[in-house]
Amino acid sequence: MIINSVSKSFSVGGKSLDVLVDFSLTLPPGSITAFVGPSGCGKTTLLRLIGGLEQCDRGIIEKAVSEEGPFSYLFQEPRLLPWHSVISNVELALRDWYPDRKRRIERSMEFLRMVGLEAYARFTPDQLSGGMRQRVAIARAFAYPGHIMLLDEPFQSLDTHLRWSLVEAFLALWKADKRTTVYVTHDVPEALLMADTVVRLSSRPMEIVQTYALKTPREQRSLGHQECIEIQRDFYTYP
């Protein structure tokens, strides 16, 4: 995906607020790119532009052939329909893509099984814990045949233990089906353990401060690893 000179501004109280000015970046297909930046810098706007939920004022976002088509979105909150069961929440998103009801439910169950929620398929979201609800959202995002995964700080509201278990659940699904993933966060360790490329961003208008392409394979990475330590030092020493 090539983000080419994209600009976006919002009108707030009659004044124009520049969020992105000539922002450019190339994301390799099938990779995970993490955008790390301060709150309110415009990360979510970038994600919404990529996902087509907002339109660019100027510039263009070009996609590779394998990336054309629908998107899977993981929001900060699970965003499940509270009146539907877990399985219906997943299955509803698949209706256009799997007209056969049996096949659709099978696929939904398959992904719920992968996130460890097979037994909770008939529960309603209010009967689940916050972490379980976010797992359902992950299952929905992967069951949906989106060619690009857009993650908007989906683990932010959870405690550390739960966050890591969800990151693992996400990576397990991603390894089985490597879709281009754009991941927005302000948590540096999370970005280091998940991404192939970490992009450090400035505050508004958002600009790239530095891009880190991680060389260490994901399986061998830990926060104590030399490469990760150096990047973290960068983040925490030069704010």
Add this chain to the structure above:
Amino acid sequence: MHRSTWITRAVIALSVLVLLTLWHIGAVLLDAQVLLPQPSTTAAALVSLVQQSPFSLNVLGTIGRALRSFLIIFLTGGILGILAGYEKHFHAFLTPLVVICKATPVMSVILLAFIWFSSGTVPVFSAFLMGFPVMFVQMEQGVHHISPRLQEMTVAYGFSPMRRLIHLVVPSLVPSIITGAKASLSMVWKVVIAAEVLTVPRYGVGSRMQLAQVHLDTAEVLAWTCIAVLLTALGDLLFIALLRIPALFVRKHRKEVQEVRP
């Protein structure tokens, strides 16, 4: 049954008993059937009313008008309320009408309607004008309370407009539909009977009330009032029963999902 439920019921029964006793004491002290007949006299009048031949016609006449009016309110208030909730210019367009409906006294509506329409239509029209704003405002506010986050999720996951309507808009509006329908239904009963009293259509609870009042038959006026109260209560019960139907469908759907599970 839970113990506290029994206690609540006992308190309600006690309250009814106290009211009846007060009524009885008042009637005995006044000692004038025209002013306040005793509860037993009223009960006797009620029994004789039920046995009179056009009783069911009178009751059905009122029920028919109330239901017709309620259905029109439910459909127009519901649809226009949703549209006004989404489109602010449409909301602005309908605001004067809603404000006028809310502010006009019931009696002026009935009197004006009686100049324009036949006696059978007046109750339906008046109840519509009084009940419409209740349903309309509830639905409009309901639309404003639909979660923008869930709305965005349905856009991100490519829900068609119809699927969005069925799975997001309508379920989000259910509390507003229930509140609006309940409030407008109870208003409809009152306005229909009031309009019947003034316009005296051939059959109707209000018409009978008016005739009984002309004959100074206070017991019969009270007996018809009891019937009006019972109609409202039965309407509410029927409404609650209707609300259970969608829940049954949801359970059936979940069962199907369970059966398809591999």
